[in-house]
Amino acid sequence: MRKLFHSLNSIRFKLVASGLLVTVPLIVLLFYNNYYAIHVVRDQVANSNKNMMSLYMREIDNGLEDVDRYLMSLVSSDIDVQILDMPQNSDEYIMSKLRMSEKLTNNLLIYKTDAFFVYSIPDDDLMDIVDGRIDLTEKETIRKFIRDGARSNPEGTGARNLGWFTANIDGQFYLMRTMRVGDTLVGAWVKADTLMLPLSLIHFGENGGSLLLSETGEVMIQTNRVNTEGISFHKDMDNHYLVGGSERYLVVGERSRVGNFSLVALIPNSVILQNLPYLNKVVFIISALGFILLPGYLIFLRRTLLIPLRKIESVMKRIGEGNVKFRVEPYPTSNEFMLVNKTFNRMMAQIEELKISVYEEQLSKHKAELQHLQLQIKPHFFMNTLSIIYNLALAKNYENIKEMSLLLVKYFRYMFRSNLTFVPLMEELDHVRNYARIHELRFQQDLQCEMLLPEELDKIHVPPLLIQTFVENAMKHAVSLDHSLRIAIEIRTENSGQESYIQIAIRDNGKGFKEEVLRELRHGNRIVDEQGEHIGIWNVWHRMRLLYGDKARLAFSNALPQGAVVEISLPLQLETEA
Template sequence: MGGTIPRISWNSIRFKLVVGLLAVTVPLITLLIYSNYYSIGVVHNQVALSSKNMVSLYMGQIDTQLQDADRNLLSLVNSNFDIASMDNPKSDDEYVLAKHRVSNTLGRDIVLYKSVDAFFVYSESRRDLLDVFKSAVTFAERDQVEQYIQRYLSGNPDHADAGNNSWFVQSIGQDYYMLRIVKSGTLYVGAWVNAKTLLVPLNLIDLGSEGSSLFVTDQGIPMVSTKPLPDETVDFTKGFGQYYMSGSKNNLLIVGEPSQEGNFSLAAVIPDRQILQNLPMISRVIETISFASIGLLPISFLFLHKIVLVPLQRLIAVMRRINDGNVNVRIESYPASDEFQLVNQTFNKMMAQIEQLKINVYEEQLSKQKAELQHLQLQINPHFFMNSLNILFNLAQVKNYELIQEMTLCLVRYFRFMFRSNLTFVSLHDELQHVRNYVRIQELRFPGSLTCNIDAPDFLENVPIPPLLIQTFLENSIKHAVTLEEPVRISVDIDLNEKGLEPCIEIVIRDTGKGFSEEVLTEIQSGNRVIDQQDEHIGIWNVRRRLQLLYDGKAAISCYNGYPRGAVVEIKLPYQPER
């Protein structure tokens, strides 16, 4: 069975100390951590702004070069006579001559546009392609691009129409290309550039040893980069309106600028560790202090627990035991602060004085209870004494010397037992002998009007009970039930009841008299002294008081009327054979 979680009071010193410590340290640590992250955010903003400006500048230069090449293409389409001749030649010779002149024109123009790798003119009707390349373009690349252009323009004219308004990105072979195509009649005039060509100036961008710049498509697909990307999971689909962090560990700063001339963007990727390596030393100091404070917090709790809370817990544990009634416990000596040692010594001294005072009071209470018990026992004796003298007087009048002798012997036995009545307990055997002797005296007093039957098991003979317990109720029965009009039977049944949680001795006293009146029963059940028209029922109250003193509330007396008549008294005593 698992241990239960201890309940901590909100008003306890432990709770207040812990909350106070947390109220001071947690805001301080939070402020330091926030300051550190704020500094990181400021550096990110500065680096992102600087990189954004630089990328925007280079993207603007590239757009300007592409725009110049676009204007040249539009100029050729709108004002070049040779282009018009190729579109609508009068003869094949005129087409060939116009094609030659256009080739010369494009050859001169290609030198002027550094951002363009090739110009071309494609005749849809003749399936003829004219193109002019820079010297850096290899034959394999030239052949690959020519085949793509012919397939693209001859096999899918819809795509050709889609590229009429701006430069567009196309993957050809292993590389990406930006193409611009302008349609004029049956001719397509265009230019293309390898993305690697546009990337050459970007090598001059200082993004650090680990940073890289690259072109990406409008779908966020990387085309070409100055350096390999540090993480292949970088996301370029979030747009470049503002900077953001990406990568598998979210440690890459991404900035970019979309092109105004085509469906591509220029982006920069800068690792976070490269950005933060130039942070001021205060950032590292703040971070060190923050983590040190977090690490020292448990140590502070342990120190607080050992110096303050442990002594308090020991003091509280002793107080709880004292609250349970163990006034003899003391706080053991252990190493502690001077203040707690003074408190412990004073507390132990005070408890020793309280214990001694409690012992004195307890002994005084015992003496008082013993005196009260003896007084209650002796309080019963005058009733019988007066009745006995009356019996002897009556026998002397009739000169019945035999009964006077028997009566005198019974009285001797009776008073011999009464002289021992200052005892707290007597055996059940002695009590019953005394009861039988008492009943015989009463039978002599009421000849033929009283019979008494006593039934008790032999194994209960040595059980201790309070003296004069049974006689008191027999005396009440004889006093209130016996008359000269009809005989009265009294029975005393004693047995051991083991059905409850603890065994008890049951003593049941019944008579065949008229029983208790309702008023008397009410008073008896309320625990009050009973006063009726005849006399005060002092015996029942005395017995109940004696049992309360002797058994501390574990004994019980109940009185009721039997059926069809008569009084019944049930007494239950704890079974304590060792007492």
């Protein structure tokens, strides 16, 4: 009995049993085949109707473009339009109007439109040539719309030159096109019913049909009384999609390229899948069965597999962050997890003991190496200080000698303290200012050293000589006889997830880094040129790696139009942590 219980409690048995319990009833392959068949049929129907909608829309657009070109020729080159806009006398106006009426009458049968019109805004004189199918009441309604639009917004009528636009006039939709010549409007209009006439012969199913939509998705006309309530037409017309509630429709559409309207076909989903009723029932049964079994399976899988794994993952994450004292707490679970947890805890106890001894040994080694690197920087400036004072004494410049002596005292006092691992940021910046002044007195050069930093950074600690090394490098290599040297230091803090960083940017207005030097710096290599080996930047980078590991970042680049840029990113070190 105990052996049987042990087998049933194994994770191997649980996974096999749960897999069979879920996969066998669902019959995944059949479900996929049914779904794929439905998807293929729907795509084929959509592509077929998409091609048909594109064909009809192309016919409509071609007809409207022909009208466009005709109206454009009237506006640009017809002498009668120009006379109607600026007549010399009444007789000339009447004769031009008669000729224009005759031309429009002859061309009405050629072009796919219901009416042409010419309207003189100052004279309120509207001449239109309308198809005989349009009754007098409808003609007068449209004439009133044209007049009211021109009077209420005379400037806006010119904006209609952008293309065909839709107009809702007393519940009837029309496509209109107007072009303006001076104070005269030349245009055409066509009923939405006229455009949809060819599509009325196409059968989209008992509840389906085709529609003409305005730019806002409003139904202008439809070939069948389709219930469009709750159907959205604001999606991308380049792709088909399903909409609707109890009755779902496949929407296939095509936008006009000459106006703000679209041609859409609504195909009932029941018509598309009318040859797949059995497969639909099978898919429904399988889906219902899956929805019933899936939550139970997920709960079972979570308790037997996911929770134990999450506990181990959580402990390993804490240990990865350096908290080696964490252990997996004992809890009831599968035999395999109980063995893994017990072995893991015992192994971590052994690792913790070993890590303590190794860490103490590495700490002593790193401290000695760090002090050695800092001592390499100290002699870098020492040999030139005596020559500076000597030259000032020869020139009997006693004021500068006093100032230089005080600056050097501060300089060396800070250098002798730089064996510390961290120093306050404000002291590092004071040292940079002091060093910049020494450089200015030594070379008698105009030097501007600007610093931009928020006030709350006064408690932050950084490695000593971090900023001064790059300022010194800029003073050596960015000097130019053409302009004064300008060095800008910008400091700010930044939060990245749970870690806070201090960002330091040092810029100068010199010639910038050479390409080969920039390439070596980005690879973290030492720089050797005709002046010998430059260890200052390499020392800073190596010290940052010892102090911060992979959390520190040092980037080099050239600014536009010129100048070198050094960007330093360090984990935020507060006074209490230094």
